[in-house]
Amino acid sequence: MxxxxxxxxxxxxxxxxxxxxxxxxxxxxxxxxxxxxxxxxxxxxxxxxxxxxxxxxxxxxxxxxxxxxxxxxxxxxxxxxxxxxxxxxxxxxxxxxxxxxxxxxxxxxxxxxxxxxxxxxxxxxxxxxxxxxxxxxxxxxxxxxxxxxxxxxxxxxxxxxxxxxxxxxxxxxxxxxxxxxxxxxxxxxxxxxxxxxxxxxxxxxxxxxxxxLMDRAENPALRKKHASLKAPASAPDLIAIQAESYFDLDRLYQRIDGFEGHKWQQLEALRTAGAATGTIEVPAWGASTMQSEFAFLSGVPNDALGIDCINPYQRAAHTGLETLATRLKAAGYRTICIHPAKKEFFRRETVIPKMGFDDFIGIEAFEDAPRFGLYVSDEALADVIEETMATHRQASDAPLFLFVITIESHGPWKPGRLADWIDEAAATETDPTRDPSFALYRQHMDNVTEMFERLGPEAPKESLTRPRTMAMYGDHLPAYHELFERHGLDGKAVDYVLWHSDKRLEQEDGLRIEDFADRFLKIAGF
Incomplete structure (x- = not known):
């Protein structure tokens, strides 16, 4: 030795x-x-x-x-x-x-x-x-x-x-x-x-x-059942958009000296077109998209999930629970999820079908689609949404529910990210925060609201073979803690937009993400 x-x-x-x-x-x-x-x-x-x-x-x-x-x-x-x-x-x-x-x-x-x-x-x-x-x-x-x-x-x-x-x-x-x-x-x-x-x-x-996570005790919250949905006489097509890191920019801008009366024109245009906007409480902050996503689709509050509150897609989503998609499917809807990203992220390739969706369209449908920054642009996403709806109408007269998850605005928003698309220095100079990173993030927020307008208020009349109801909400606030703290913006609340093709809607603040699907359905006439 x-x-x-x-x-x-x-x-x-x-x-x-x-x-x-x-x-x-x-x-x-x-x-x-x-x-x-x-x-x-x-x-x-x-x-x-x-x-x-x-x-x-x-x-x-x-x-x-x-x-x-x-x-x-x-x-x-x-x-x-x-x-x-x-x-x-x-x-x-x-x-x-x-x-x-x-x-x-x-x-x-x-x-x-x-x-x-x-x-x-x-x-x-x-x-x-x-x-x-x-x-x-x-x-x-x-x-x-x-x-x-x-x-x-x-x-x-x-x-x-x-x-x-x-x-x-x-x-x-x-x-x-x-x-x-x-x-x-x-x-x-x-x-x-x-x-x-x-x-x-x-x-x-x-x-x-x-x-x-090895505890197999059943969670009663995941066995919650709703009354069967009864669609209105003219069942509307439904589009729900989970917008990456979306919130009303004026909630920050109007806290900055000299910008107290600032109006974010893209969102103002939606309000003028009859959309309702307001704040909505979500469980996530800066990340953990699946927490808000699961709460919206399942209607189960995040704080009722026990250990599964951190990542509901690890166990809770696999329990065969009732979701917005399963309820609409039972009411005669075709249910499709669209996310221009890799399906295996958050194990969605397994989770999305289990939560009641007939089809899941992922990055494979966007291989040649234009990017804006690092990821598939919201404009390209709108193209695929319109194509999906048109293809469905040719094959079936059933109403359609689309759940759309955006990715264009995913962080981090480092300077240089949009250098091939915009003048970043000019964008920073005109942004009320004068923050180079937030100025880039703002470009993505403009794009996602324009996508909503394109699919909603600006949609060609001939494409509206049915009434259309749309919802959009942020999955979480963007991770700008220091910027938000400097201007006194705290909490986890993001914002939502609701729109109906046949009526104007009233603004309502203080909604909760687990109740938002029911609010969406009520506006649609269910």
Whole structure:
């Protein structure tokens, strides 16, 4: 046995104080919320934190089969997650949580949604240093197999890995039977990421939320049933648009000195055409589109979902619940969802059919469509909507429900994004905020309201073979916390637009997204 072999055990033991204590220091460095919730640490925090840290190190040691490489990986996990969590919190006002780890697959679908905020240089540097450490350790460090000379190296590693994975799986199953959502509530869990992270810790909260996702107890809120819909004599075509990051710009502009009387002309044109506008409360802020999307389609309040409130598309949407689409389908409507993006994002390729849609049109229908910035333009989206409606009319006389999810205005809105389309400097100069990023975002808001006008008030009369009712709402506010805070715009409320081809509508503020579908149907004559 050489010197490195003799040092293996002392080296591992020397890691122990760091493994047990560093997570507490990192927890102290974790940022939680734009304003940290006023909550005290739960006693279980002081138990979960070191135990979890030790389990993570052992798991990495079994995986990498080298004690120093495992320690480097452990540091990467703990320090890396702290940094990433703080970046997320700075942008969205919320730290990492367990369901976020499930959506890590999105890094390979739309990496720009995430890497742009963390920074490409930072990502490359971290993984570069880790790779260098692994190569160095492999050259100088012996594996655990040296202590199991009676087995071939690879066989010893494989047996140990399988055995450890089995132990972790059985432990998780056992804990999931004990640590249910009901038990968690008794311990003080609120399923509010910020408050729960303050009380139980960033790192323990990730696996604890994961355990609760293994709870198979039925949620009564997902079994809610509505009365059967009865369509009016002349059933209207219905178009509901979930507009990425949409809100009434004047709610910000009119707070800026010198712009108190500002009128956003695109939205004013819709009001003049008889549309109703107003604020609507949504559960999401800056991201988490699926929370608002699920609440609109299902009518279930986000705060009634328990652990599924964070990502309803992970479990709740797979339960066969009643939705706006299933209700309209039962009333004779053809139901189609259109989203000019990759269908696998948020697992919509599975979720959308389960929520009652006959067809789901994704990015494959927009391969040659023009972009405005990074993504398919709202103008191109309007083209496909009109084509879809025309094709349907030729094949069927059934009324149509379209649920449209835009993507043109998806962030981040970095300067240079629209340089090939507009004069960005001029746009910044004329925007009341004088913010280069917000000035670009505003271009997208102009486009989505113009799309609504094109499909609604400006639609050719010959295309309206039926009455038409339209709704549009924002999935969440754009992630401009510092800008909004500077001008006193707070809360999560976005805005909606409602329009009917045959009547003028009255404005109403204070709607809630889970009630918006019923409001939409009422205006349509149901």
């Amino acid at each position: 050489n010197t490195l072999d003799e040092l293996a055990l002392p080296v591992m033991l020397s890691f122990l104080p760091v493994i047990l204590l560093l997570p507490f220091l990192l927890e102290a460095c974790t940022r939680i919320g734009f304003v940290r919730p006023n909550a005290r640490r739960h006693p279980l925090f002081y138990v979960f934190t070191p135990v979890l840290s030790l389990l993570v190190y052992i798991s990495l040691a079994v995986l990498f089969w080298h004690p120093i490489i495992a320690f480097a990986a452990w540091l990467l996990v703990y320090v890396g997650l702290t940094v990433i969590s703080n970046v997320k919190n700075k942008v969205l006002g919320e730290p990492l949580n367990g369901p976020d780890l499930e959506t890590a697959r999105h890094l390979f679908i739309y990496p720009e949604f995430y890497v742009a905020y963390v920074g490409e240089t930072r990502v490359v540097l971290v993984f570069g240093l880790f790779t260098a450490g692994v190569v160095t350790s492999l050259a100088l460090e012996t594996s655990f197999s040296q202590h199991l000379p009676f087995l071939p190296d690879n066989l010893a590693w494989a047996i140990t890995l399988v055995a450890w994975c089995g132990i972790l799986w059985m432990l998780a199953k056992l804990l999931a039977r004990v640590f249910t959502q009901a038990r968690a509530r008794k311990l003080g869990f609120l399923f509010d990421t910020n408050t729960d992270a303050v009380r139980f810790g960033l790192f323990p909260l990730m696996p604890l939320y994961g355990l609760m």
